Amino acid sequence: MTVQDILKTHPQSISADRDALARCIEECFSCAATCTSCADACLGEEQVRELVRCIRLNLDCADACDAAGRIVTRQTEPDLAVMRAAIEACATACRVCAEECERHAEHHEHCRVCAEACRRCEQACNDLLSTVG
Amino acid sequence: MTVQDILKTHPQSISADRDALARCIEECFSCAATCTSCADACLGEEQVRELVRCIRLNLDCADACDAAGRIVTRQTEPDLAVMRAAIEACATACRVCAEECERHAEHHEHCRVCAEACRRCEQACNDLLSTVG
Amino acid sequence: MTVQDILKTHPQSISADRDALARCIEECFSCAATCTSCADACLGEEQVRELVRCIRLNLDCADACDAAGRIVTRQTEPDLAVMRAAIEACATACRVCAEECERHAEHHEHCRVCAEACRRCEQACNDLLSTVG
Amino acid sequence: MTVQDILKTHPQSISADRDALARCIEECFSCAATCTSCADACLGEEQVRELVRCIRLNLDCADACDAAGRIVTRQTEPDLAVMRAAIEACATACRVCAEECERHAEHHEHCRVCAEACRRCEQACNDLLSTVG
Numbered sequence: 267m268t269v270q271d272i273l274k275t276h277p278q279s280i281s282a283d284r285d286a287l288a289r290c291i292e293e294c295f296s297c298a299a300t301c302t303s304c305a306d307a308c309l310g311e312e313q314v315r316e317l318v319r320c321i322r323l324n325l326d327c328a329d330a331c332d333a334a335g336r337i338v339t340r341q342t343e344p345d346l347a348v349m350r351a352a353i354e355a356c357a358t359a360c361r362v363c364a365e366e367c368e369r370h371a372e373h374h375e376h377c378r379v380c381a382e383a384c385r386r387c388e389q390a391c392n393d394l395l396s397t398v399g
Numbered sequence: 400m401t402v403q404d405i406l407k408t409h410p411q412s413i414s415a416d417r418d419a420l421a422r423c424i425e426e427c428f429s430c431a432a433t434c435t436s437c438a439d440a441c442l443g444e445e446q447v448r449e450l451v452r453c454i455r456l457n458l459d460c461a462d463a464c465d466a467a468g469r470i471v472t473r474q475t476e477p478d479l480a481v482m483r484a485a486i487e488a489c490a491t492a493c494r495v496c497a498e499e500c501e502r503h504a505e506h507h508e509h510c511r512v513c514a515e516a517c518r519r520c521e522q523a524c525n526d527l528l529s530t531v532g
Numbered sequence: 533m534t535v536q537d538i539l540k541t542h543p544q545s546i547s548a549d550r551d552a553l554a555r556c557i558e559e560c561f562s563c564a565a566t567c568t569s570c571a572d573a574c575l576g577e578e579q580v581r582e583l584v585r586c587i588r589l590n591l592d593c594a595d596a597c598d599a600a601g602r603i604v605t606r607q608t609e610p611d612l613a614v615m616r617a618a619i620e621a622c623a624t625a626c627r628v629c630a631e632e633c634e635r636h637a638e639h640h641e642h643c644r645v646c647a648e649a650c651r652r653c654e655q656a657c658n659d660l661l662s663t664v665g
Numbered sequence: 666m667t668v669q670d671i672l673k674t675h676p677q678s679i680s681a682d683r684d685a686l687a688r689c690i691e692e693c694f695s696c697a698a699t700c701t702s703c704a705d706a707c708l709g710e711e712q713v714r715e716l717v718r719c720i721r722l723n724l725d726c727a728d729a730c731d732a733a734g735r736i737v738t739r740q741t742e743p744d745l746a747v748m749r750a751a752i753e754a755c756a757t758a759c760r761v762c763a764e765e766c767e768r769h770a771e772h773h774e775h776c777r778v779c780a781e782a783c784r785r786c787e788q789a790c791n792d793l794l795s796t797v798g
Contacts, residue, residue, distance in 0.1 A: 268695060268782045272702040275774035278709040291698065296667060299694045302738050303671040309587060310677040310741035314580055319476040321575060325591075326470045326481050332731070333466035333488070337459045339701050342709035343452040348459050348492050355466070355488035359481050375674035383667045401562060401649045405569040408641035411576040428565045429534060432557065435605050436538040442720060443544040443608035447713055454708060458724075465598070472568045475576035508541035516534045585742040592736045592747050599732035599754070603725045609718040614725050614758050621732070621754035625747050 269295075269339060281344045283397040290394040294335030294356060297387035301328040301363060304380035311374065320370060320377065323363040330359035331387060338394070346398060353398075357391035360384040402428075402472060414477045416530040423520075423527040427468030427489060430520035434461040434496060437513035444507065453503055453510065456496040463492035464520060471527070483531060490524035493517040535561075535605060547610045549663040556653075556660040560601030560622060563653035567594040567629060570646035577640065586636055586643065589629040596625035597653060604660070612664060619657045619664075626654035668694075668738060680743045682796040689786075689793040693734030693755060696786035700727040700762060703779035710773065719769055719776065722762040729758035730786060737793070745797060752797075756790035759783040 270288045273280060280287060305324035308317040334356035337349060367381035403421045406413060413420060438457035441450040467489035470482060497517035504511035536554045539546060546553060571590035574583040600622035603615060630650035637644035669687045672679060679686060704723035707716040733755035736748060763783035770777035 268699045268778050269702045271778045272699065272706055272775045275778070276702075276706045276709065277711075295694055295698045299690065299734065299738060300667045300671065302735050303668045303675075305591075306588070306739040306741050307671055307675045309584055310675065312581075312676075314584065315578075318575055318580065322473055322476045322572070323478060323481070325473065325571075326478070326485075328735075329466040329469045330481070330485060333462040335698065336462045336701050336727075337492075339698060340455055340458065340705040342705050343455045345456060345459070345495050348456070348463070348488075348495050351484075351488040351491040352459075352463060355481075355484040358484040359470075362478050362481050376671045379667050379670045379674070401566045401645050402569045404645045405566065405573055405642045408645070409569075409573045409576065410578075424565065428561055432561045432601065432605060433534045433538060435602050436535045436542075438724075439606040439608050439721070440538055440542045440544075442717055443542065445543075445714075447717065448711075451708055451713065455705070458704075461602075468565065469568050469594075472565060473572040475572050509538045512534050512537045512541070588739055588742045589744060589747070591739065592744070592751075595732040595735045596747070596751060599728040602728045603758075606721055606724065609721045611722060611725070611761050614722070614729070614754075614761050617750075617754040617757040618725075618729060621747075621750040624750040625736075628744050628747050 273341065276341050278342050280341050282394060286394045286397045287338065290390040291335055291339050293387040293390040294331045294338065297360060297383045298328045298331035298335060300380050300383040301331065304367065304376050307376040317370065320366050323366050324380065327359040327363035327384060330356045334391070350395065350398060353391045353395055357388050360388035360391065364388065406474065409474050411475050413474050415527060419527045419530045420471065423523040424468055424472050426520040426523040427464045427471065430493060430516045431461045431464035431468060433513050433516040434464065437500065437509050440509040450503065453499050456499050457513065460492040460496035460517060463489045467524070479531060483528065486524045486528050490521050493521035493524065497521065539607065542607050544608050546607050548660060552660045552663045553604065556656040557601055557605050559653040559656040560597045560604065563626060563649045564594045564597035564601060566646050566649040567597065570633065570642050573642040583636065586632050589632050590646065593625040593629035593650060596622045616661065616664060619661050623654050623657035626650040626657065630654065672740065675740050677741050679740050681793060685793045685796045686737065689752070689789040690734055690738050692786040692789040693730045693737065696759060696782045697727045697730035697734060699779050699782040700730065703766065703775050706775040716769065719765050722765050723779065726758040726762035726783060729755045733790070749794065749797060752790045752794055756787050759787035759790065763787065
């Protein structure tokens with residue numbers, strides 16, 4: 267992802283462990299896209315009624331990941347409290363969405379793929395949190 | 400705001416105090432717009448270099464408010480942990496952005512207006528949090 | 533909406549008719565919220581399967597309105613081609629979403645409210661387009 | 666990107682050439698992240714005043730890419746007019762942002778990287794448009 271190339275040439279010093287940061291940014295944007303896609307695939311299933319909670323949590327997770335991805339990407343004059351709260355909100359949304367997707371993973375391949383993306387993003391958020399003061 | 404009209408006819412029971420919910424939704428979307436506008440007005444100031452931190456926090460606050468506004472608006476199968484974390488992230492971004500805007504309120508009317516919008520949204524978030532289990 | 537207060541104190545000259553601009557900004561952010569809410573209300577209906585297309589278009593419209601609202605709000609060094617294309621995308625999403633919501637307006641009050649919000653936003657976009665060179 | 670894995674298992678037929686679609690989705694989300702990062706890197710430069718137009722267009726491009734990325738990702742009951750308008754708005758924002766970033770590419774590596782991301786996304790949007798009816 268080209269965000270990593272930009273972080274390398276960023277005029278300011280970086281607020282966190284560079285690898286943990288780059289991984290968190292990448293997982294946030296990737297998970298936002300994946301959850302948008304899983305919500306849509308669930309909506310297209312005949313058994314959509316059984317997937318209502320999954321769709322709802324996918325939409326929440328996409329929004330939380332998108333906000334965290336944008337906030338964490340910014341490295342000019344960051345505020346650690348804002349950054350930390352956004353990452354925590356993202357990790358929570360990822361965890362809850364993963365739990366729901368895992369319940370449907372056997373029947374819906376898109377839920378299996380999405381659960382994995384959410385777990386990776388949750389992990390990347392927690393790893394970054396542990397390196398931020 | 401028409402979101403309130405929709406909440407009145409929503410097929411599901413509402414997860415929180417209806418007035419606190421409606422006010423939080425309205426303040427989140429309004430604050431997202433106001434912070435987007437203040438970031439842009441700061442960017443257009445001759446002294447933009449003194450407003451770099453303000454722009455940055457405005458952008459963060461717009462993103463946190465937008466995510467919280469969308470998540471809190473959804474009332475079908477809500478997850479309280481996801482909702483709470485999103486509101487907390489929003490309240491934190493609003494508080495920190497308000498503190499910065501207040502520092503420039505005397506010189507820049509847009510920062511004064513934005514600081515007030517952030518404080519109202521912070522309050523609405525905290526009020527909603529106190530009614531959510 | 534406080535965006536209008538900020539536009540009044542914006543350091544740069546405004547790129548369009550001020551009233552048409554303020555109204556378009558307000559309708560875009562309001563319609564984004566309303567479509568997010570209508571998608572969620574549709575998702576909570578027992579007959580969700582009949583509302584799949586409505587949910588999908590609501591989600592699209594929320595995203596198009598949000599992007600247009602943010603882009604049009606910015607008045608520092610605007611690019612008219614970018615602004616125009618964003619407004620056109622928003623007007624298209626509003627028109628198509630309104631047409632679908634109107635089909636369900638008799639059975640679902642939230643669709644009736646949402647259709648009206650979409651039509652107001654479509655109109656505000658078209659009015660602004662007619663004042664932008 | 667895992668969105669491609671989900672498209673493979675999507676319950677509905679896909680509305681466009683699958684490769685062009687997957688590439689457009691990937692470039693939209695990647696370009697949104699890259700533009701968010703370039704806006705922030707520009708904001709952190711000492712010569713921020715010379716980069717005001719670049720920052721502004723980066724922010725617009727991030728929003729247009731994010732909206733198009735979400736809309737194009739959805740394959741359940743798509744509306745071609747909505748899809749086309751969103752892709753056109755994205756391609757326009759990418760083109761204009763690339764032109765501005767290219768002007769700074771010699772002095773700012775982040776602008777060089779961002780210009781390339783915008784050109785790739787513009788191309789992917791135009792390629793997808795040519796396959797959509």
